[in-house]
Amino acid sequence: MSKKTVLIHSNFVRAFTGFGKNKKNIMRYLFDTGKYNLIELANGIDWSDPATESVPWTCRGSLPPQNQLQAMNPDQQRAASYGSILVDRAVKEFKPDVYIGIEDIWGFGDYHTKPWWNKINTMIWTTLDSLPILPQAVDFAPKLRNYYVWASFAEKAMKELGYDHVKTLRGSLDTSVFNRLNDDERQKLRQKNGLSDEFIIGFVFRNQLRKSVPNILDGFKIFLNEHPNSKLLLHTHWSEGWDIPRLIEEKNIDSSKILTTYVCNKCLNYEVRPFTGQEQKCSNCGADKTVNTTNTGRGVTDEQLNEVYNLMDVYCHPFTSGGQEIPVQEAKLTELITLVTNYSCGEDSCTPESGGIPLEWNEYREPGTQFIKASTCAKDIATKLSKVYNMESSERRKREKISRQWVIDNFSIEVIGKKLEKIIDDMPPIDYDFDSDTKINYDPSYQPQGQYSSQEDFIIDLYKNILKDNVDRNSAGVKHWVAHLKKGAPPEEVVKHFQGVAQQQINNNQTTELSELLDKDDEGKRIAVIIPESETDVLLINSLLKSLKKLYKKYNIYVFTKPEYFCFIDDNPHAHKVMHYNPALENIFLLEGAGDHEGLFNIAFYPNATTQKNVSYLHNGLDKLQFTI
Numbered sequence: 001m002s003k004k005t006v007l008i009h010s011n012f013v014r015a016f017t018g019f020g021k022n023k024k025n026i027m028r029y030l031f032d033t034g035k036y037n038l039i040e041l042a043n044g045i046d047w048s049d050p051a052t053e054s055v056p057w058t059c060r061g062s063l064p065p066q067n068q069l070q071a072m073n074p075d076q077q078r079a080a081s082y083g084s085i086l087v088d089r090a091v092k093e094f095k096p097d098v099y100i101g102i103e104d105i106w107g108f109g110d111y112h113t114k115p116w117w118n119k120i121n122t123m124i125w126t127t128l129d130s131l132p133i134l135p136q137a138v139d140f141a142p143k144l145r146n147y148y149v150w151a152s153f154a155e156k157a158m159k160e161l162g163y164d165h166v167k168t169l170r171g172s173l174d175t176s177v178f179n180r181l182n183d184d185e186r187q188k189l190r191q192k193n194g195l196s197d198e199f200i201i202g203f204v205f206r207n208q209l210r211k212s213v214p215n216i217l218d219g220f221k222i223f224l225n226e227h228p229n230s231k232l233l234l235h236t237h238w239s240e241g242w243d244i245p246r247l248i249e250e251k252n253i254d255s256s257k258i259l260t261t262y263v264c265n266k267c268l269n270y271e272v273r274p275f276t277g278q279e280q281k282c283s284n285c286g287a288d289k290t291v292n293t294t295n296t297g298r299g300v301t302d303e304q305l306n307e308v309y310n311l312m313d314v315y316c317h318p319f320t321s322g323g324q325e326i327p328v329q330e331a332k333l334t335e336l337i338t339l340v341t342n343y344s345c346g347e348d349s350c351t352p353e354s355g356g357i358p359l360e361w362n363e364y365r366e367p368g369t370q371f372i373k374a375s376t377c378a379k380d381i382a383t384k385l386s387k388v389y390n391m392e393s394s395e396r397r398k399r400e401k402i403s404r405q406w407v408i409d410n411f412s413i414e415v416i417g418k419k420l421e422k423i424i425d426d427m428p429p430i431d432y433d434f435d436s437d438t439k440i441n442y443d444p445s446y447q448p449q450g451q452y453s454s455q456e457d458f459i460i461d462l463y464k465n466i467l468k469d470n471v472d473r474n475s476a477g478v479k480h481w482v483a484h485l486k487k488g489a490p491p492e493e494v495v496k497h498f499q500g501v502a503q504q505q506i507n508n509n510q511t512t513e514l515s516e517l518l519d520k521d522d523e524g525k526r527i528a529v530i531i532p533e534s535e536t537d538v539l540l541i542n543s544l545l546k547s548l549k550k551l552y553k554k555y556n557i558y559v560f561t562k563p564e565y566f567c568f569i570d571d572n573p574h575a576h577k578v579m580h581y582n583p584a585l586e587n588i589f590l591l592e593g594a595g596d597h598e599g600l601f602n603i604a605f606y607p608n609a610t611t612q613k614n615v616s617y618l619h620n621g622l623d624k625l626q627f628t629i
Contacts (some may be wrong), residue, residue, distance in 0.1 A: 127323025219381025355403030
């Protein structure tokens with residue numbers, strides 16, 4: 001029996017991100033089984049980056065060349081950074097039986113329109129962290145057979161919408177790295193960092209606004225009033241996100257009670273102590289201005305981070321929402337009781353069986369998205385800290401050991417890897433023509449038939465039969481058009497709109513890679529004239545081509561317009577080729593070049609655009625005037 005080829009698409013395995021670490025763990029697990037032909041598609045690096053040779057499996061980067069990126073608009077660049085352009089190349093070249101995409105849901109954009117989507121075994125493994133569930137995540141549900149999320153919070157929310165096929169598959173952790181040190185080692189660590197018998201509360205986090213720093217400071221201040229022999233360790237970078245020194249001052253907290261982790265850029269030594277600014281002198285190697293709070297550029301190693309956790313007596317993680325919050329699991333592996341906001345992925349980590357304790361929260365709405373977010377209650381933070389502080393040592397050790405075992409049972413590489421292995425093995429064999437570029441068979445001629453039981457069914461029928469798109473009543477598009485109908489929009493106008501979109505998609509699909517359609521023998525002598533519409537505009541341009549050719553005798557003139565206007569210009573002897581218009585042609589830097597991108601044309605004219613609206617007058621300095629001024 002031949003091996004299945006499995007293409008796994010996410011952050012590069014050497015990236016210090018949650019997605020990168022998870023991908024590294026599962027790639028290693030699957031590789032060690034020897035059962036699969038593994039292909040890694042790595043976000044964040046170029047297709048042939050030398051780093052792709054540093055892993056034992058086949059690896060390609062998902063970023064297109066820089067000159068191509070520079071010619072894109074910001075939205076296109078963002079999509080390309082998630083691999084939207086080169087994923088098709090990877091699928092066609094490596095012919096996978098299974099595609100597994102591991103990324104935030106918006107990273108998959110319009111993947112459901114790709115010709116291979118669901119023709120091969122397609123799986124998305126994504127993080128969803130807030131209610132209401134992101135509309136794009138809901139829209140994907142009817143289009144995707146293998147849908148996995150990182151937290152049971154998201155699975156429960158999707159099931160409430162009727163999507164029973166959405167399942168939880170947690171992100172994987174290397175449970176061998178983090179562990180509880182023996183009491184002598186822990187005491188020596190404390191002495192090394194100037195600590196003795198203080199009660200240390202820890203919080204390990206990237207200094208982002210969704211990490212509730214003001215809340216934990218407020219809770220700590222209340223707790224400190226009752227337990228003055230306590231300190232709060234904020235293991236984070238103090239020069240991004242929250243202005244922690246200012247918050248400490250505003251809340252009138254003794255700054256000596258707040259600790260942080262410093263790392264030397266030169267010798268990599270770390271120390272835990274109160275914050276005294278950045279670019280400090282290293283007490284270990286003596287280097288000047290090399291010591292800063294831990295950050296993504298220079299942080300502690302996993303072994304050092306394990307020691308930082310072992311300085312703590314309890315771990316507290318208040319946040320607004322999150323996909324998994326890996327520090328919570330790391331803290332549990334070092335046998336710490338964890339206090340976690342009882343919302344989003346935190347719901348999994350504050351249950352009795354997890355050894356955790358829930359933190360109460362109040363709801364607020366995120367501006368713009370209207371997502372429900374959690375503001376953790378400061379008083380409850382103080383109450384739960386006191387609960388741990390006053391806990392009998394036997395009860396405390398019982399909870400701490402439960403915490404570690406729960407992570408091993410639910411997040412270890414072995415457990416998650418085994419689950420993923422079964423998912424892959426249960427996927428059926430495929431029969432797909434990877435050399436086919438078949439596009440969606442849009443049908444602009446379709447006319448609705450008969451009566452519909454509801455407006456939702458009417459719109460779903462249009463999506464299904466005109467745009468060939470699987471949607472349901474929860475889909476954002478269906479809700480949008482039903483709202484229009486309820487406001488009095490005529491059904492026949494809605495049908496015309498869907499038909500128009502289908503026709504436009506057909507026109508766009510007829511435009512293949514532009515460079516392949518251009519003559520090879522006129523490179524360096526090309527002019528593009530972009531005139532999308534209308535009859536009058538195209539006729540006027542038709543009358544001007546003779547003059548344009550007279551000015552640029554040695555250049556071939558390519559005219560781009562919509563197919564319905566070809567008849568007004570395609571018989572002009574001065575038009576070298578009349579070609580399909582595509583909105584991408586509105587980017588003058590794509591056509592004329594910018595930076596390292598040489599461009600496809602020497603000059604691109606946009607007679608329908610004003611210079612106030614678009615940059616349309618660069619022309620590589622090759623402009624000519626027909627008349628003497």
